[in-house]
Amino acid sequence: MSGTLDLKEMRYGTELLKRGFAKMQEGGVVMDVVTPEEAHIAEDAGAVSVMALERVPADIRAMGGVARMSHPKMIQEIIETTSIPVMAKARIGHDGEARVLESLGVDMIDESEVLTPADPFFHIPKKDFTIPFVCGCTNLGEAVRRISEGAAMIRTKGEAGTGNVVSAVQHARLVTAEIAHAQAVGRDGRENMIDIIMEGFQRIGRSSSFELSQEKLPHGETPFGTMEEVRAEVGSVLEDVARIGRLPVVTFSAGGIATPADAALMMSSGMDGIFVGSGIFKSSDPANTAEAIVLATHHYNDPGVVSEACSMIGEAMPGLEIESLEVRLEERGWEAISWAS
Helix, strand or coil: CCCCCCHHHCCCCHHHHHHHHHHHCCCCEEEEECCHHHHHHHHHHCCCEEEECCCCHHHHHHHCCCCCCCCHHHHHHHHHHCCCCEEEEEECCCHHHHHHHHHHCCCEEEEECCCCCCCCCCCCCHHHCCCCEEEEECCHHHHHHHHHHCCCEEEECCCCCCCCCHHHHHHHHHHHHHHHHHHHCHHHHHHHHHHHHHHHHCHHHHHCCCCCCHHHCCCCCECCECHHHHHHHHHHHHHHHHHHCCCCCEEEECCCCCCHHHHHHHHHCCCCEEEECHHHHCCCCHHHHHHHHHHHHHCCCCHHHHHHHHHHCCCCCCCCCHHHCCCCHHHCCCCCCCCCC
16 A cells, blocks of 8 residues: 555554554565475565465366365464465355464464355454454455454455456555545545445345344344444544555555566555465466565566566466456455445
């Protein structure tokens, strides 16, 4: 995001520790790995963290079926083989998978749309965990919802496993434009934005054949508290956004980044860092591609260095046209909104 994120802008206590860990990743590259050998390649290339999973997104997309949390044994092997932080993915809304990952000792959980969603109504109540979470977004409303639930880090979703950066660019530009909108409309306008954001917490009521009013349901209505409490937290996050002119957490780009030039493009769009999945280990030369993407990320504003990085790689991964996809992973999470509605 444009503008520097100051730790003093964060909340205190556990939330500060969670966001502080995310801040340590700022300016770096997080790489998907499926074996200890790939973790070594990522670490040697200068990755700030690795994401341990059984299949990279391109293979998840190609194979279909239900994609779940990776096997604990595989995650533990990667934790034991590398000295940099290890992240792992849990399905959207799957508290059970998240608890397993927390017990394994991973450093951060990605509540990820790349895996098959488990809960059609709610995401994981991330404030109930001591471990930090990263979540994806396609727009500001989705980002605010995830931060209000306790996410310590946000990534634009992009379209994972495609080698096509267009969706990552779309999401980054949309979030930036909507932040400017939040600043421009004033407090009354932001109240209208909160009304729209809150619709994302009311899916269970809209899905029932009965006239359910979530405000009148017992036991808190949502895993995050009462609707009144959730609205207050959403409002607080949106006010932070308007005050500092960016998301109040570290914000990475993800989904479709396949070349050093892609990484430089996203960094120059105001992102704090890069997630790379299939783009490295589906390329013809993973070790050099990994090193080149790290180099371009660190020197994104120096065209000469980015050109040098581009010269280091062989064939990039084959790409997919977004319009040809039967499954759009970016749409998982049920978060399409329009500020005009």
